[in-house]
Amino acid sequence: MKKVISLVLVFALAFSMVSMSASATVKTECQGDCDTCPAIVVPGIGQSNVWALDKNGDYLLDADGERISAFPAVLNVGSIVLKAIFPVLLTLFFQADIGLSDALCSVLMDAFEVNLCDETTGKNTGNLEVEKYLKSVAECSDYEKEQIYDNIPLIDFAKQAGEDHLYYFAYNSFSNLDNTVAELYDFIQMVLEETGHDKVNIVPISMGGSIADALLEYHPDVMDKLEKVVYIVPALNGSSIVGDLFRKDFAFFDTNFLYNGFLEALMDEEEARMIEVIARIIPDQVLTKALHKVADCLVEDIAANITSLWGLCPKEDYPAASQALLANKPGIKEQTDRFYQAQVDAHANIQTLIDKGVEVYNIVDYDVPLYLIGNSWNNDNADGVIHLSSTAMGVKSALVGETLGDDYVQANTSPNCSDRSHNHLSPDGVVDASTGLLPDHTFYFDGQGHEQTARNDAIIALATRLLATDDIKDVYSVADFPQFSGRRDPRSLNNHYIPEAKAVDTSTLSEEDAKELAEALAEAEAFVANKACYDGQQKEVEDRLIGILVKIGVREAEVPEEPSTFFTNLSLWLFDNYGPNGFSEMPFLTIVNLFKAIGSLFGIK
Ligand SMILES: [Zn+2]
Ligand SMILES: [Zn+2]
Incomplete structure (x- = not known):
């Protein structure tokens, strides 16, 4: 009997210790017992701090003593001048490539040294440190919170659900994709343990979409741990800019375009034209030879070894590009071939999520032309950085500036539209949402540029509501968040125009001006309050309010500078x-x- 009692005691003790250690790891106030699953942000390219280190592992510092970011490259002006000065002078003097292209390659390799990856293993070889947050935002320092909210301002979600329900998965954008995916998988396990919840929500943003592709393919068991996936401008099939990069299909290789049009698309016209004129101090053949050599160096010696960049190569471009660049790098090709399969399977894997009951939402931007770097820039509609069929899961659309045509009939090719009488055509006639994988769960923002997505308060409010509540079931649930809405960033209205208008002493105004001010102010406040809008609406609202503020002397009329030509x-x-x-x-x-x-x-x- 004594034996039995002691055995029971031992078991009880062991069990209580196990349960104690289990409960000790749960850090949430809710202890895992609340309606809101913890959210994990998987951010986009360049949205994690990665610091360059010296050989001793100490931070590299700039002249102001600030740490130097490894993204996208580390430029050392002194060494650039030192390396390039003589080749440039010789090339100018003899009007031939005397070391110029070699010097440019050398400068490029120096700049990217910190981000280089080994051509056998695809692992980073540079000295760098990723600033990781292996804890909830609740446990982050003020500095860390600032970094996180500055990238993705989900502060309202944190207020509603608690900062102990928000996590930010930081990773190096130029790195080994397999490593990053494994880290994300472990991160999800950590969040499950720390929060006590049995499921999490994930928010793959931009490049995070390619990481999510790999996560679902490599770790299908994770699907059972997901409650919701809220994709935001996800690179689910890469970006055709990166496809062009890996196929070396650069628009500037055409010298006629290089000297007339290429730079204008990327910067102020007068500055671009100045560079064009200056570039003529060397013969065009010398310049183009140097450009080809620099491109070879960038693509073959730098980009080809970075598997996370291959994660952004569209599946249509991958077979030819990998054949050309990775035939002699089997260690890397094995990894990228595996990812290619993840990309090919991406829609099927998302369909599996849906079939398992995971709620999948998608928020995308459109009608902004891709940066004109590669020749595929106008093969699809886009958000400036990613082509639309990649973010919007295979959707059919017209090119930027065009429409599908008056006779176009909605194609209804997705299996996921709950009611074929839905109208999934965008009001501007550009997008047929019925052709994307998720017609009822994809939100489109017209005219919204990719890089300004986080400044669109409607997008952040939508993501917050999707993550913090169950109000929104599809694009028909809430009037503020219809399927098609527009670009917006009301910071100037909130911080300047509306406060200025409110501060006006209307007793001093004519009846007519007072009426116009009141109406313009009301319109502006309504615009801010109601998140749904059309592209261009914000400008109309701002122009009207600025107009009356100028008329009554509160603001000075802005006189546009006559541009130099x-x-x-x-x-x-x-x-x-x-x-x-x-x-x-x-x-x-x-x-x-x-x-x-x-x-x-x-x-x-
Ligand atoms: Zn909870
Ligand atoms: Zn539908």
Whole structure:
């Protein structure tokens, strides 16, 4: 009997210790017993702090003593000048590539050294440190909270659900994808343990979408641990910019475009034209040879070894690109081939999630042309960074600036539309949401640029509501969040125009002005309060309010500066007369003509 009692005691003790240690790891106030699952943000490219270290493992510091970010590269101006000065001078003097392209490659390799990956294993070889938050936001320092909320302002979610229900999975954007996916899998297990919840919500954003592709494929067991997935502008099938990068299909290889159009699409026209004029101090063949060599270096020696970047290569581009770049790198190709399969299976895996009862939502932007870097820039609608069929799960749409046409009939190709009488055509005639995988659960924001997504308060409010409540079941649930809405960022209205309008002493105004101010203010406040809008509505509301504020003397009218057109005219004249040729390739008369042209710009005959 004594034996039995002691055995029971031992068991009881052991059991209580186990339960004690189990409850000791649960850190939430709710102890896992509340209606809101913890949310894990899987952010986008460059949305994690990654610090460059020196050889001793200490932070590299800039002149102000601030840590230096490893993303996207570390530029050391001193060493760049040192490496490039003589090749540049020699190339200029002899008008031939005398070490210029080699020097540029060397500079590029230096800048990316911290982000280089081994060509056998695909693991980072540079000295860097990822600033990770292996804890809930509740346990983060004020500095850490600031980093997190600055990237993804889910502060209202944290207020509603508790900061102990919000987690931020930081990772290196230029790194080993397999490692990152394994870390995310472990992170999810940690969140389950710490919160006491048996399920989590995940929020894959942009590049986070490619990591989610891999997570579902490599760790299908995770599907049973997910309550909701809220995708935000996810790169589920990469970005065609990266596809063009890996296929070396750069738009600037066409010299006619390089000297007329390429830079204008990326920066202020007058600055772009100035660079075009200056670039003519070397012959176009020397310049293009250098550009090709730099591109080879960037793609073959840097990008090809970074498997997380392969995660952004669309599946349509992968077979040819991997054949060309990874034939001699089997260690990397094995990893990227595996990811390719994840990308091919992405929609099927999301369908499995849905079939298992996981709620899957998608928030995307459209009608912003892709950055014109590669030649595929206009093959699909886009949000500036990712093409739309990637973010919106295969959706059919018109190109930016076009419509599907008046005769277009909704195609209804998705199995997930609950009612075929739904109208899934965008009011602007650009998107047929019935062709994406999730017609009833994808929210589209017209004219919204990818990089400003987190500044769109409707998108953040929508994500918050999806994560914190069960109010929204689909795009028909809440009037503020319809399927199609528009770009917005009401910070200027909130911080300047509305407070200024409210502070006006209306007793001093004419009846007419007071009426217009009241109406314009009411319209602005309604715009801020109601999250649904159309692209361009914010500008109308702001212009009206600014207009009356200027009229009554509260604001000064903004006088647009007359833009300078000197280099624009000069560069276009050079291009019209000499195509992409450098100055030394032009006939002697050019110099005479050049002076005449410059004279004519100043009105001298
Ligand atoms: Zn809870
Ligand atoms: Zn539907």
